[in-house]
Each structure stands twice: as structure tokens, then as C-alpha cells.
Amino acid sequence: MTFFHNLMTGLNSIPYQLKCVDCGHGYDPGEVPYVCPVCSEEQEPGRALLGVLEVDYDYERLAIEFDRDYLVGCALRGTRRYFPLLPLSDEKFLSPLLIGDTPLMAGERLGTHLGMTDLFMKDDSRNPAGSYKDRASVLVVAKALEMGAETVCTASTGNAATALACVCASQGVDCSVIVPESAPPAKLAQMLVYGAKVFPVRGNYDQAFDLSSEACQRLGWYNRNTAFNPYTIDGKRVAAFEIWEQLGQRAPDSVWIPTGDGVIIAGVAKGFRDLLGLGLIDKMPRMIAVQAAGSAALVNAFESGLKEPEPVEGASSVADSIVVEAPRNGILALREIRESQGWGVSVSDEEILSALALLGRLTGCFVEPSSAAAVAGLLKEREAGRVADDECAVLLLTGTGLKDIAAAQRAVMMPQSIEPNFQALEEVLA
Amino acid sequence: MTFFHNLMTGLNSIPYQLKCVDCGHGYDPGEVPYVCPVCSEEQEPGRALLGVLEVDYDYERLAIEFDRDYLVGCALRGTRRYFPLLPLSDEKFLSPLLIGDTPLMAGERLGTHLGMTDLFMKDDSRNPAGSYKDRASVLVVAKALEMGAETVCTASTGNAATALACVCASQGVDCSVIVPESAPPAKLAQMLVYGAKVFPVRGNYDQAFDLSSEACQRLGWYNRNTAFNPYTIDGKRVAAFEIWEQLGQRAPDSVWIPTGDGVIIAGVAKGFRDLLGLGLIDKMPRMIAVQAAGSAALVNAFESGLKEPEPVEGASSVADSIVVEAPRNGILALREIRESQGWGVSVSDEEILSALALLGRLTGCFVEPSSAAAVAGLLKEREAGRVADDECAVLLLTGTGLKDIAAAQRAVMMPQSIEPNFQALEEVLA
Numbered sequence A, B: 001m002t003f004f005h006n007l008m009t010g011l012n013s014i015p016y017q018l019k020c021v022d023c024g025h026g027y028d029p030g031e032v033p034y035v036c037p038v039c040s041e042e043q044e045p046g047r048a049l050l051g052v053l054e055v056d057y058d059y060e061r062l063a064i065e066f067d068r069d070y071l072v073g074c075a076l077r078g079t080r081r082y083f084p085l086l087p088l089s090d091e092k093f094l095s096p097l098l099i100g101d102t103p104l105m106a107g108e109r110l111g112t113h114l115g116m117t118d119l120f121m122k123d124d125s126r127n128p129a130g131s132y133k134d135r136a137s138v139l140v141v142a143k144a145l146e147m148g149a150e151t152v153c154t155a156s157t158g159n160a161a162t163a164l165a166c167v168c169a170s171q172g173v174d175c176s177v178i179v180p181e182s183a184p185p186a187k188l189a190q191m192l193v194y195g196a197k198v199f200p201v202r203g204n205y206d207q208a209f210d211l212s213s214e215a216c217q218r219l220g221w222y223n224r225n226t227a228f229n230p231y232t233i234d235g236k237r238v239a240a241f242e243i244w245e246q247l248g249q250r251a252p253d254s255v256w257i258p259t260g261d262g263v264i265i266a267g268v269a270k271g272f273r274d275l276l277g278l279g280l281i282d283k284m285p286r287m288i289a290v291q292a293a294g295s296a297a298l299v300n301a302f303e304s305g306l307k308e309p310e311p312v313e314g315a316s317s318v319a320d321s322i323v324v325e326a327p328r329n330g331i332l333a334l335r336e337i338r339e340s341q342g343w344g345v346s347v348s349d350e351e352i353l354s355a356l357a358l359l360g361r362l363t364g365c366f367v368e369p370s371s372a373a374a375v376a377g378l379l380k381e382r383e384a385g386r387v388a389d390d391e392c393a394v395l396l397l398t399g400t401g402l403k404d405i406a407a408a409q410r411a412v413m414m415p416q417s418i419e420p421n422f423q424a425l426e427e428v429l430a
Helices: A059-065 A068-072 A078-085 A108-114 A134-147 A159-171 A185-193 A205-219 A230-236 A238-246 A263-277 A297-304 A330-339 A349-363 A369-383 A405-411 A422-429 B059-065 B068-072 B078-085 B108-114 B134-147 B159-171 B185-193 B205-219 B230-236 B238-246 B263-277 B297-304 B330-339 B349-363 B369-383 B405-411 B422-429
Strands: A016-020 A053-057 A104-106 A119-123 A151-155 A174-180 A197-201 A254-258 A286-292 A343-347 A393-397 B016-020 B053-057 B104-106 B119-123 B151-155 B174-180 B197-201 B254-258 B286-292 B343-347 B393-397
Touching: A053 A059, A053 A230, A053 A263, A059 A078, A059 A263, A078 A134, A078 A238, A104 A238, A108 A119, A108 A349, A108 A369, A119 A238, A134 A151, A134 A159, A134 A230, A134 A263, A151 A159, A151 A205, A159 A174, A159 A185, A159 B349, A174 A205, A185 A197, A185 B349, A185 B405, A197 A205, A197 B422, A205 B422, A230 A238, A230 A263, A238 A263, A254 A263, A254 A369, A263 A286, A263 A330, A286 A297, A286 A330, A286 A369, A297 A330, A297 A343, A343 A349, A343 A369, A349 A369, A349 A405, A349 B159, A349 B185, A369 A393, A405 B185, A422 B197, A422 B205, B053 B059, B053 B230, B053 B263, B059 B078, B059 B263, B078 B134, B078 B238, B104 B238, B108 B119, B108 B349, B108 B369, B119 B238, B134 B151, B134 B159, B134 B230, B134 B263, B151 B159, B151 B205, B159 B174, B159 B185, B174 B205, B185 B197, B197 B205, B230 B238, B230 B263, B238 B263, B254 B263, B254 B369, B263 B286, B263 B330, B286 B297, B286 B330, B286 B369, B297 B330, B297 B343, B343 B349, B343 B369, B349 B369, B349 B405, B369 B393
Parallel strands: A119 A393, A151 A174, A174 A197, A254 A286, A254 A393, A286 A343, B119 B393, B151 B174, B174 B197, B254 B286, B254 B393, B286 B343
Antiparallel strands: A016 A053, A104 A119, B016 B053, B104 B119
């Protein structure tokens, strides 16, 4: 971290800059809020974002506020607990909702099934809006309040918009969501209940995305689009701090991450890199990206040794939350996978649905297909002999099964009905 | 508590008996596991249960294990934290899932809307299977394991069976669910993912209920039917301990409870009575039962001064989780409402859906209609001048909105779509 410059002295007590992950240039967050102005000049539509910025901390200064002693005396919960590690000048900007502080559960019965002795599930389906994306939104909305923005906007069809709408509602911040008119009505209903202003457009997601960018520029709205806004990655890193603390202040050997755009994998990796920078762990866990076979741009790029993923035209899978043609955060995600000695694995829809039912049956965790993909990936790699019996592996469960009941129905078999008498019951039990 | 006899000496270290709430007779839990054999002789089908048993503790002995000092040093979370107050011989019988420990959130924006200064929401939608019923199931399954039962059974169409299936999956206990074949496919899918054995019967809920009772008797299955099994009430009282602790070890003035069978209200009231018995609070909060107008047997009975509710034929409401014709725990629930100086209030489906959207917009809590009923009840009583500005009121949010997307869709208005350009956006914003 020799490159560090604290450009914020005098303005903000939090020592950080925004650093371009491509060219390494550092920016004042007050001047450059989104992507690197130099690298993003080459940006082509429909490809991974160029010039993604990450929050670059001065660990020596962070370590003054955050160490093992701080945690001993800290009764705070959720995102608030790690306030000294957030790029935020005041705790008051954080939502009153409990976001994060999700259970890390020992998967004993699943472990037995797999012949593994140190397996855990981080259950982020327990966040308020039901998914990991709440972690990005809590920091983005806090930054919006800190900067005095009155409206936060995103283009989205799914969990990201729902998470944003939820956090905004808890703090009275206006939320505008631009969606293709074909977006799933169930998720639209959830956003609308949270009071988001929803603008369905007669067009596709790319058109909604372009309109959201223009609206943010011209109306002064704060742009939450994933990876484009650096705090989406930074908010998502808090799960790494929690895993570390829940494991008794150690890093696991590997984290198994459902992967679409690559923002969660980048967030988790960044969290562990920060712990490494603070001297709180001495090795990085392997980042394992699990993708659906029908949407495996990152896995393909990893296996081909590419620096940037090639878009997968017509990407599709039952795991809709991780279906993307061009992973927006693909360049950074690939780097994190490689630098952590991790790898990528793709799984079929059949394997995903089968893992969904296996996980439910052995753990009591009911997840959406993207989360089940992580389980399917571990099963596959374990069978291939790439995971040791005593590997400390953490499965990241990113969304609740209640968000996709249709997939759950495909994962199980509905039994035949019987007459309502004991004899009929005995017959089917026999 | 002069009536107390410890019938369990020698067998079990936990000092309790099961006491009939009607005749007051005490029973050895090993001898009489469900309802009072004397009072239940008069039981008629389709009416409130007679002879419901409640767990009767020796507070002097409980106080040895549980006091304010215990909590200071206790790092345990969820149901496990209150183990010294549970009728259980060993903590190992509790599910590894985090059940309970749900957030108590200050409802500042909702409070401002209502002109109230001390309003809270207890968000039990954050339980693993998404509802308050997880609290009953965790204790019932623990008792099943303690007693060596291999299968737990319930008749149900909804959240109760889902909660039971979830907890059973986490501990490898067989779960049998007997349901009418017309049960909602979404909830069936969730149970099946948890690995429950689901037996759909060609008949209605009453027939499923009768068959589940016979199956339990003849096959040695443990019966979890609500209120019939005394630990359903006792498990549900843990939320009262959490509210007390989260408020800084004080009781609120009132708790607003979505009410169907009356088991939650009895559980919460019992929890506060136990705190009173332990000398940890000095007054009971008022129990306010909120029912849907189309299913208001308890509210009607309260207002008519009846001891037992009259069944409401053809009960119906958008709040399906609290629709019952004959509240099974009606006698005890009515007593708890009256003894706590509480009351009942009924709200229309229109008021429920409007409260659902209001709550979402002002708090970021997305709930199912039954939970929104609690909010609607508070709005109504506040308008009627029956709730003071500084009343410390706790709204019990019992289930996630993701369980009933159709209701959410009815609660909001879908906006018109626009062309995907800035001019069109400006026009709708104007």
C-alpha cells in the first residue's frame, strides 16, 4: 500500500481515496465519485466496466480505531459494528435496519454428507430485503446522505433495486428505479411497497441503464449502479469481517460465492485483503466463483487465462440472480480469484436444483437458486477431489428461497394425495 | 404460585409442571403431554380447545439460574440465550439455526406519522423460515429429541408446517405434515424443500387435523398441533424476553399482536408473566389483539364479555395467516387480554393493505398482511384517542411479505410505462 495518498485531509476524518483497479491512479472521492475518468474513456457498451474504483485505506490509521480490543467492548451489531472500517464520516448516516450480522452456521449434517469436518454457511438471506445486496445499499445510501443527495437511483429488475428501496425507506431517502416494463411483477410489488418511485420503460435493461445514467447526471440523483458506484463493492466487504469474527477471528480456507457481475466476489476479497492489511489475518482465503453453466463468462475467462471476460450472448439459467451476459465487475473479479489462488466452477441447472433441495433437507436453509449454485459447486469440486476433508469452507447463501418459489417447485416432487383416513396413510407409509 | 408442585424431581433438572389453564390442575409432563384429560373430555369439534396446558415454573428456582448478571456475561444468541428459562434439560436439543434474536427497531418515521415518541417494531419476519412460528417449532422439536421421538407431525396448510419442517431439517428429525390437497402450492414447495414428508389428503383441514391426531397416537409421532401441544405457547414466549432486554430491561406499555388462534398472544403474555414472577418487571404490558374484521371471533367475544369465542362461520380475510373460524387457544387468549388490561380491535382488509404499504414506505419492513393488521390496529386506536403520545408500543411483525406477494400487489399501484428517454422521464416527473 505504498501508493496511498490521503487526499481527504481536512474534509473528512476517514483516511481513504478511490483507486482505479486498472491504472492504479488515486482520486479524491469528492471529485471523482464513480469510475476512473481516464480508463473509462475506452468503455464499450455491453462489456465489463473499465476503471472500476475501489476504496483504498490507510491501514495504519484504520488500525488506531479498529483492533481486537475494539471488538471486545463493542455491543453494536450489523454494519454499524464495523463503522471504523467504513468510508463514512458519521455513524448517523447508517440505516436503523439491522443489515448484516447474519448467522454463520456450522453445516454439520451437510458436512457429514460431504465428508467434510469444517464447513459453514453464511446465511445472508436473513437480511431485511432478503438478499446480500442489502449490504451494498446500506453503504450507498449512507454516502448519499453524507453528500446531501436527495434521491438515489438505480437501473435494475431484481434484488439490487429491492435492497435499495428497502434501505431508502428506512431513512426517508427518495429512491428512483428505472426498470424494463417486462420486469417480474413480484419484485416490482416489493419495491413499490417500500415506496420506491418505479419507472417502467418500454425497452430492455440496457436502455433502462442508459436512462438511469442520464437521469443521475441531469437531475443530480446519486447513481447506485453496481460496480459503477465503488461503495457497492465496499459495502459488500463487511460480510468478510463478520465471517472472520464468527470463525473466532480467523480466515477460512475458501469462500464459495454465487457469481454474476462479480461484485460480491470483489467485495468479499476486498474485506479479507483489508483484514490482511490490518494484520488481523495472515493469508487470503481462496475465492471460488460459482456460476451457472448457461451464464459462465467469468469461469470461461478464468479457464482461458483471459484478463477480461467475453460476454455470453443469450445467457440464461434457473439461477436468475446470477445471469449476466457481460459481468460488469469482471476484470476485478478475475484478478481477485487468481490472486487468492481460487478458481471458477460452473454448474448445470439440474445440479443447482438438486443442491437446493439437498441444502434444505440437511440444514433448514431455504435459498434461491443462485445460492444453491454455491452448494452445487462445492459438491462438484469435492467429488473431483479438489477440496480436502478438513478444508474450512464457507458457503455464501445470498438470497432467500421465498424470492423464487417457482424454482423451489421444480426442485421437489409433489406427492400423490390420499383419502383422509388412517388406512390410506398406512398404505403410503408401507 | 402457591399451587406449584415439582412433579419432576429426580427425572429432570428443570422445575416445572404442566398446569391446566381451565381447572388449574397440575400434571407431570412425562404423563400428560398435551391437554388436560379431565377438561378436554367436554371438547366439541370445531370449537376452542378445552384444557390447554401451560408450563408452570418455580420462579425461585429459575431465579437461581437466570438474572440480570447472567445476561451481562452471556454471549449466546437467539433461543439459546434464554435456555435457563426453557423447560428443557439440555441445550444440545436446540436447533443450530438462529431462531429469535430478531431486531427490535425504533419506528421513528412511523412514530412521527402517528405523533408517537416511543414506538417499536419487533421484526420476526427475520426468522429462518420467515415467521414467528419458528419460535414454537424450535421448542417442540427440542422436546421431541429430549423424549426420544423420531417423528414430529402437524396438520397445517401454512406457516406452522413450514416452520416445523425447517427446524426438523436442521436437526435430522423426521417431519410429517398432513395437509388438505388444496393447500397453497408455494408453501408446500417450501416444506418439501426442507424434506418434510407431506401427505396431501382429499379432504379439508378438519379431516387433516383428525388424521394427524390418529397418526400421532397410533404411530408414536409427536404432535405439534398449535395450543394442543403446550410447548407451542411456551416457545412463543421467548419474544417477550427479547423485547424486555432490547428495551433496556423494561416492559413496554402495550404489545400489538396479529391474532388468529390466540397462541402468539398467549405466548407473549406468558413471557411477560414469567418476567413478573421473576421480579424483573413490575407491571404487565397491555396485550392488544388485532384481528381481521372477517375473522374476529376473539374481538367479538372480548366485546361481548364472553369467556369463550363463538366460531365465525366462513371466516375470511386477505390476512390468511390469522383467518380462523374457531380460535383454538381462544379461552386463554381472552383471559390474557383482560388480565393485562388490553383489548381487541378488528380492521378491514382495506385498512390492512393500506397499513402494509404505509409500513413499507416509512420503515423498510415488508410484511405479510397479518403483520400489517397490527399496524392498522394501532393506527385505528390512535385515531380513536385510545393510545397516548408517549405510549411505549411494540408492533409484532410476525411474517415476511415475501410469503404473500399477491397481497403486496394489491397494496400498491403499478405505474404506467414510459418511452426509454429522458424527455419522457421529465414529463412524468413534472
